[in-house]
Amino acid sequence: MLFNSLDFLVFFPVVTGLFFLLPPNRRWVLLLIASYWFYMSWRPEYALLIAFSTLVDYFCSYRMSELLDKRARRPYLWLSMTTNLGLLIFYKYLGFFVASAGSVAQAVGIDWQAPVLDILLPVGISFYTFQTMSYTIDVYQGVVKPERHAGIFAVFVAFFPQLVAGPIERAGSLLPQFRQVQVFDAARVATGLRLMAWGMFKKVVIADRVAVAVNHVYGSPHDFPGPVLALATVLFAIQIYCDFSGYSDIAIGTARVLGFSLMLNFRQPYHAASISEFWKRWHISLSTWFRDYLYIPLGGNRTVKWRWYYNLFITFLVSGLWHGANWTFVAWGALHGAYLVLAIVFAPLRDRLAAASGLARLPRLSHGLNVAWTILLVLVGWVFFRAADIGDAMHIVQASFTGHAAWLDPAQAKAMVQALGLGATELGIAFAAIVFMEAVHLVQARWGAAAFLACMPAPARWAVYVGLVGAIIYYGAYHGGGQFIYFQF
Numbered sequence: 001m002l003f004n005s006l007d008f009l010v011f012f013p014v015v016t017g018l019f020f021l022l023p024p025n026r027r028w029v030l031l032l033i034a035s036y037w038f039y040m041s042w043r044p045e046y047a048l049l050i051a052f053s054t055l056v057d058y059f060c061s062y063r064m065s066e067l068l069d070k071r072a073r074r075p076y077l078w079l080s081m082t083t084n085l086g087l088l089i090f091y092k093y094l095g096f097f098v099a100s101a102g103s104v105a106q107a108v109g110i111d112w113q114a115p116v117l118d119i120l121l122p123v124g125i126s127f128y129t130f131q132t133m134s135y136t137i138d139v140y141q142g143v144v145k146p147e148r149h150a151g152i153f154a155v156f157v158a159f160f161p162q163l164v165a166g167p168i169e170r171a172g173s174l175l176p177q178f179r180q181v182q183v184f185d186a187a188r189v190a191t192g193l194r195l196m197a198w199g200m201f202k203k204v205v206i207a208d209r210v211a212v213a214v215n216h217v218y219g220s221p222h223d224f225p226g227p228v229l230a231l232a233t234v235l236f237a238i239q240i241y242c243d244f245s246g247y248s249d250i251a252i253g254t255a256r257v258l259g260f261s262l263m264l265n266f267r268q269p270y271h272a273a274s275i276s277e278f279w280k281r282w283h284i285s286l287s288t289w290f291r292d293y294l295y296i297p298l299g300g301n302r303t304v305k306w307r308w309y310y311n312l313f314i315t316f317l318v319s320g321l322w323h324g325a326n327w328t329f330v331a332w333g334a335l336h337g338a339y340l341v342l343a344i345v346f347a348p349l350r351d352r353l354a355a356a357s358g359l360a361r362l363p364r365l366s367h368g369l370n371v372a373w374t375i376l377l378v379l380v381g382w383v384f385f386r387a388a389d390i391g392d393a394m395h396i397v398q399a400s401f402t403g404h405a406a407w408l409d410p411a412q413a414k415a416m417v418q419a420l421g422l423g424a425t426e427l428g429i430a431f432a433a434i435v436f437m438e439a440v441h442l443v444q445a446r447w448g449a450a451a452f453l454a455c456m457p458a459p460a461r462w463a464v465y466v467g468l469v470g471a472i473i474y475y476g477a478y479h480g481g482g483q484f485i486y487f488q489f
Contacts, residue, residue, distance in 0.1 A: 096325035124164030167285035182259030192256030199249025204476035216421035
């Protein structure tokens with residue numbers, strides 16, 4: 001069941017109405033049934049997988065709570081970790097590992113044909129396994145107390161707004177909310193609905209529209225000149241942001257209507273002035289997860305420099321692999337790890353050059369250049385994230401920096417834009433929607449969207465709401481199925 005589907009349009013109001021009609025001590029039952037129904041709408045057997053993971057983690061956390069000695073708790077931690085990682089590896093990575101082993105064997109002259117494993121990837125398995133793993137680690141460390149109510153714990157694992165694509169919530173933040181009495185609050189519901197509408201606008205008006213061009217070009221990159229490949233990459237950067245942040249906004253808004261608070265997952269990442277800042281703004285729930293459960297346990301930056309660099313690089317290498325079972329994702333993660341390490345290594349030189357050139361005395365110009373440079377680095381990374389294989393990615397990167405003089409010829413410029421596979425009307429709608437989104441981002445950064453709307457006269461405010469919903473209905477691109485990009489992870 002997709003957020004941008006008629007099924008959800010019926011499902012969510014029914015669940016919300018029943019939720020506030022039921023006695024508070026029975027609402028967890030409704031949320032559990034609704035969450036499993038939501039998840040089973042993809043494939044019913046998915047429920048068995050998430051139920052098994054839930055039972056194992058509940059048992060392990062319960063047993064750890066009865067043991068004071070960390071050494072005695074450790075076997076249960078390892079049981080939980082092995083189970084969750086084992087399921088993730090089997091369903092997501094086994095086929096990739098087997099195929100890679102076959103390629104290596106062929107490369108060294110061993111006549112072994114790797115079997116093709118047709119294993120269906122359960123939707124959202126990377127998200128809920130990481131959420132439950134953080135829970136058992138926190139219980140082991142004594143950071144949170146284990147949840148004794150099996151039903152409430154099951155709701156925490158399967159909570160439908162953020163089940164299949166996050167945000168990845170921590171037990172200390174989300175679990176206590178299931179024991180709180182959620183009171184219907186019209187103002188809170190209104191903010192949740194606004195956030196859902198905003199996320200839907202980004203998803204169906206922008207992301208699903210530009211996806212047509214991205215799929216067209218990246219489907220056969222060798223058929224297009226460098227400027228078209230570069231433009232398609234820019235459109236992909238817009239697509240993946242609007243798609244994923246749109247999903248996160250809908251998820252956060254959905255939970256807010258029900259009275260639950262989920263963490264912010266995006267904060268205008270393309271306004272970042274460094275790769276480090278970009279990762280503080282992009283997929284925040286995952287970035288902080290890797291920081292707390294991998295980077296810091298490895299030693300973080302409180303060690304010798306070479307080890308610090310190693311910790312950074314390994315963290316992003318694993319992050320890349322988390323995103324997908326393909327060498328392109330590994331390369332993407334490695335690239336961002338290299339970005340961060342090189343930024344640290346060359347920071348003194350960068351500061352000296354800024355002082356010598358006078359940029360240090362021009363903070364606005366310096367900031368603008370840093371933002372532009374960061375966007376360029378991110379765009380190069382997105383090529384590997386989106387390309388079908390490493391060969392295609394290398395071709396796209398190399399070609400994207402050539403042939404841009406053609407933009408000076410109106411006829412060639414027109415032909416390159418037409419090569420994207422989107423009509424003039426569709427491109428115009430996409431451009432207008434992107435400009436509107438950036439205007440909203442500026443408002444959010446300066447005043448906050450809620451505060452800005454609150455200052456508007458009621459007729460103007462309702463005109464904005466009606467216009468936004470109208471744009472979703474009239475200008476939404478519903479021809480491509482509407483699947484969210486991050487469902488594949």
